Amino acid sequence: xxxxxxxxxxxxxxxxxxxxxxxxxxxxxxxxxxxxxxxxxxxxxxxxxxxxxxxxxxxxxxxxxxxxxxxxxxxxxxxxxxxxxxxxxxxxxxxxxxxxxxxxxxxxxxxxx
Amino acid sequence: xxxxxxxxxxxxxxxxxxxxxxxxxxxxxxxxxxxxxxxxxxxxxxxxxxxxxxxxxxxxxxxxxxxxxxxxxxxxxxxxxxxxxxxxxxxxxxxxxxxxxxxxxxxxxxxx
Numbered sequence: 495x496x497x498x499x500x501x502x503x504x505x506x507x508x509x510x511x512x513x514x515x516x517x518x519x520x521x522x523x524x525x526x527x528x529x530x531x532x533x534x535x536x537x538x539x540x541x542x543x544x545x546x547x548x549x550x551x552x553x554x555x556x557x558x559x560x561x562x563x564x565x566x567x568x569x570x571x572x573x574x575x576x577x578x579x580x581x582x583x584x585x586x587x588x589x590x591x592x593x594x595x596x597x598x599x600x601x602x603x604x605x606x607x
Numbered sequence: 608x609x610x611x612x613x614x615x616x617x618x619x620x621x622x623x624x625x626x627x628x629x630x631x632x633x634x635x636x637x638x639x640x641x642x643x644x645x646x647x648x649x650x651x652x653x654x655x656x657x658x659x660x661x662x663x664x665x666x667x668x669x670x671x672x673x674x675x676x677x678x679x680x681x682x683x684x685x686x687x688x689x690x691x692x693x694x695x696x697x698x699x700x701x702x703x704x705x706x707x708x709x710x711x712x713x714x715x716x717x718x719x
């Protein structure tokens with residue numbers, strides 16, 4: 495079975511600083527990996543996905559993530575935080591033939607002015 | 608055009624009542640899901656349908672009953688509502704099970 499762990503339930507950065515949200519996964523077969531963002535009072539929106547193509551994946555709103563098999567990680571980064579990035583972020587894992595995504599517990603990102 | 612829509616957005620009701628939440632997707636997807644998100648933002652999958660067939664039924668009280676009249680719709684009926692049912696319920700869809708999912712805006716259910 496697959497699992498995902500998001501390190502840090504709450505991350506706080508200053509506006510303009512680097513955003514780094516950590517996600518580690520567990521899977522015995524090649525995984526599919528996803529990052530979702532949830533703004534207040536909204537549904538989840540897909541930020542980016544890794545499905546065994548390029549290991550560096552670019553998503554919307556300037557976010558990107560790098561798949562590192564050796565570290566079983568899929569950390570989300572953005573070079574310069576903006577106030578509008580404040581939200582809850584979820585990492586999720588799946589594999590070919592799976593019936594569902596397995597979500598992490600979420601990381602709340604706060605941006606300080 | 609909204610890809611995944613849910614109605615109602617807010618639902619306030621008393622304990623013991625029965626209520627339904629409706630979900631529709633216009634993405635042509637074959638798989639639809641119901642999730643429950645608690646106050647700590649934890650997402651718990653409840654049900655999944657693929658081509659109108661139930662494929663996931665997590666440990667959910669049998670007061671919750673999903674119904675999929677066609678591939679584009681997945682409704683959730685809840686009987687005898689309890690205080691602990693208060694949460695945000697999300698509908699989602701995907702082309703294939705286990706692949707990227709698209710979420711609706713959520714239905715905030717408050718049981719008093």
